[in-house]
Amino acid sequence: MISNTPELISIIVPVYNGERFITRCLSSIYNSKIDVKFEVIVVDDASNDSTAKLVQHFPCRYFKIEKSGVAAARNFGIKQAKGEIIFFFDADVKLKEDTIIKFLQHFKEDKDAYIIQGRWDENSSVATFSSRFFLHKYTYNFLGMFNGKRRLEVADLGTGCLAMRAEVFNLFNGFDEEYRFSG
Numbered sequence: 001m002i003s004n005t006p007e008l009i010s011i012i013v014p015v016y017n018g019e020r021f022i023t024r025c026l027s028s029i030y031n032s033k034i035d036v037k038f039e040v041i042v043v044d045d046a047s048n049d050s051t052a053k054l055v056q057h058f059p060c061r062y063f064k065i066e067k068s069g070v071a072a073a074r075n076f077g078i079k080q081a082k083g084e085i086i087f088f089f090d091a092d093v094k095l096k097e098d099t100i101i102k103f104l105q106h107f108k109e110d111k112d113a114y115i116i117q118g119r120w121d122e123n124s125s126v127a128t129f130s131s132r133f134f135l136h137k138y139t140y141n142f143l144g145m146f147n148g149k150r151r152l153e154v155a156d157l158g159t160g161c162l163a164m165r166a167e168v169f170n171l172f173n174g175f176d177e178e179y180r181f182s183g
Contacts, residue, residue, distance in 0.1 A: 005036045005104055010083030010166075014073035015091035016045040019054060026058045028095040036104065041080050043073040071175035074159065078169055086169075090160035103163045114168050118161030 011029060015022055022042075029040060040060035044051055046067035055062050065076055074088060085107060089095065103116050159175075 005108065006084035007037060008083045009034075009036055009038045009085045009087060009100075009104070010077075010081035011038060011040045011087040011089065011100075012074060012077035012081060013040065013042045013060075013089050013091055014045060014070050014077065015042060015047065015051055015055075016067075016070070016073075017047045017049045018051045018091035019047075019049040021092040021094075022051055023054050023057070024094050025089060025091050026055065026060065028093075028097075029089065029100075030058060031097060032095055032100050033097050034100050038100075039081070039083065041077045043077045043080075045070065045073045069177060070159075071177045071179055075174035075177065078174055081166065084166055085163055086166050087163045088159050088161070093161055095161075099161075107163070107165070114165045116163045118163075 013022075013025060013029075018025075026040070026042075040058070042055050042058075042060050042062045044055070044062065044064040046065065052062065052064065061080065063076065063080065065073060068076075077088075078086060085104070087100065087103070099118065103118070106116055107113055
């Protein structure tokens with residue numbers, strides 16, 4: 001077990017019409033090696049497919065909101081969250097079993113880290129040419145950006161796999177709900 005870990009972490013999964021991948025995402029979360037108490041909050045942004053029915057198979061907190069966009073769904077989840085560290089995973093993300101532990105380990109080792117962003121793996125579970133192309137492109141670009149450094153200043157955050165210390169949200173009013181793009 002990682003010492004000095006938070007008592008509770010919150011995992012927020014915004015979703016819209018995610019019946020094709022929400023089960024895979026939630027299964028990967030619940031099959032993760034997590035040695036700290038956690039809550040999973042699924043915020044459904046007015047799906048009209050079978051997302052709600054599929055989510056019921058998991059011990060998470062489920063909320064359905066009016067169609068407002070992913071930023072509003074994340075903000076709604078933040079208001080429900082009780083954890084000291086808040087994770088955001090898009091509904092089409094499949095975690096490796098050690099992803100959350102690696103995030104927590106980094107927070108433990110670097111007390112000044114407040115936001116940690118995950119990136120894609122070279123191995124895509126979606127075997128299309130375009131998905132593989134983008135995964136390779138972003139993996140190689142991302143690895144090349146570090147040049148041996150552990151931290152970078154970034155212009156934007158990929159919010160599909162991201163963790164923040166909850167106290168960050170005391171400094172600003174959540175995600176900009178007018179921003180309609182990913183990140």
